[in-house]
Amino acid sequence: MPDYVIDAEGIVVRFGDFTAVDHMDVHVAEGEIYGFLGPNGAGKTTTVKILTTMMKPAEGSISVGGYRTDTHADEARRLIGVVQQHIALDKDISVRENIICRAMLHKIPRKDIGPRMEELCDMIGLTPYLDKTPMELSGGWKRKTAIVCALMHRPKVLFLDEPTAGLDTQSRHMLWDMIRIMNRNGTTIFLTTHYMDEAESLCDRVSIIGHGKIRDSGTPRELCCRLGKYTVEYDSDDGRRQYRFFDTREEAKAFFDTVEDRNGVVRGTHLEDVFLEETGRTNVKALEKALRI
Numbered sequence: 001m002p003d004y005v006i007d008a009e010g011i012v013v014r015f016g017d018f019t020a021v022d023h024m025d026v027h028v029a030e031g032e033i034y035g036f037l038g039p040n041g042a043g044k045t046t047t048v049k050i051l052t053t054m055m056k057p058a059e060g061s062i063s064v065g066g067y068r069t070d071t072h073a074d075e076a077r078r079l080i081g082v083v084q085q086h087i088a089l090d091k092d093i094s095v096r097e098n099i100i101c102r103a104m105l106h107k108i109p110r111k112d113i114g115p116r117m118e119e120l121c122d123m124i125g126l127t128p129y130l131d132k133t134p135m136e137l138s139g140g141w142k143r144k145t146a147i148v149c150a151l152m153h154r155p156k157v158l159f160l161d162e163p164t165a166g167l168d169t170q171s172r173h174m175l176w177d178m179i180r181i182m183n184r185n186g187t188t189i190f191l192t193t194h195y196m197d198e199a200e201s202l203c204d205r206v207s208i209i210g211h212g213k214i215r216d217s218g219t220p221r222e223l224c225c226r227l228g229k230y231t232v233e234y235d236s237d238d239g240r241r242q243y244r245f246f247d248t249r250e251e252a253k254a255f256f257d258t259v260e261d262r263n264g265v266v267r268g269t270h271l272e273d274v275f276l277e278e279t280g281r282t283n284v285k286a287l288e289k290a291l292r293i
């Protein structure tokens with residue numbers, strides 16, 4: 001039985017009659033980059049809040065770095081860095097002051113705050129913005145400020161809730177590089193994202209969730225192979241895009257030969273295919289009806 005740095009068993013979260021997280025087990029090994037994927041409203045942010053001690057579950061047990069979050073929340077919090085989906089910065093003080101406040105909350109010695117802030121801001125390119133208020137920053141720079149805040153105390157486990165939402169392409173790739181470097185330096189990463197290319201490129205292992213439950217887990221490659229390593233896409237008789245999955249190229253080619261004249265194509269299966277198969281594709285019939293002029 002491996003030692004998990006995040007070890008959650010049977011978590012349940014309810015909002016009134018609605019169960020947002022439904023008896024979920026989450027196990028993340030030390031040193032992993034773990035992706036938590038799901039459509040809007042699947043329960044990702046709620047799970048992040050539970051695992052980072054921001055909320056208490058109705059049922060279940062959670063430990064982070066060996067500390068149970070119900071009995072040793074302070075110890076667990078010291079190991080955790082969080083970049084929330086909705087960035088929580090004090091808008092009335094400067095970026096610099098926001099970072100210092102966060103460092104003080106984590107009881108970082110005063111003499112260490114300046115050098116650590118300088119190191120992180122230089123790396124992320126935030127130095128020219130230190131004396132601005134968050135109100136003066138674009139969404140991307142606010143997110144980078146939140147990332148610096150979360151890293152000040154050198155967390156062992158970093159939770160990133162949709163960290164690249166709204167970032168430009170350069171910043172997205174810079175953040176991916178940062179995540180890889182932090183991970184190589186020993187930080188375990190728990191990442192929620194809507195971008196399947198991000199999960200495929202970064203994550204050692206992913207879980208796909210829907211309606212508060214884990215539907216499937218594995219490496220991106222394992223999930224693609226489980227569905228079928230090869231995909232044939234083609235148009236059905238009524239013009240809708242269809243997808244069929246095959247274990248071997250030969251099987252895929254044989255099927256493709258029957259649909260080639262229907263705009264067919266054979267390609268490798270992507271994580272996006274797995275995600276859509278698990279969580280549902282668009283109801284094109286309903287769309288067509290709604291969009292009829």
Ligand SMILES: Nc1ncnc2c1ncn2[C@@H]1O[C@H](COP(=O)(O)OP(=O)(O)OP(=O)(O)O)[C@@H](O)[C@H]1O
Nearest residue numbers: 015018020038039040041042043044045046047085
């Ligand atoms: N405070 C709350 N009160 C009532 N319902 C809530 C509350 N917070 C979340 N929910 C509901 O719980 C479900 C899960 O929400 P959550 O924010 O965890 O989803 P998510 O997977 O992070 O979605 P998204 O990708 O849109 O951010 C949703 O149906 C949401 O409406």
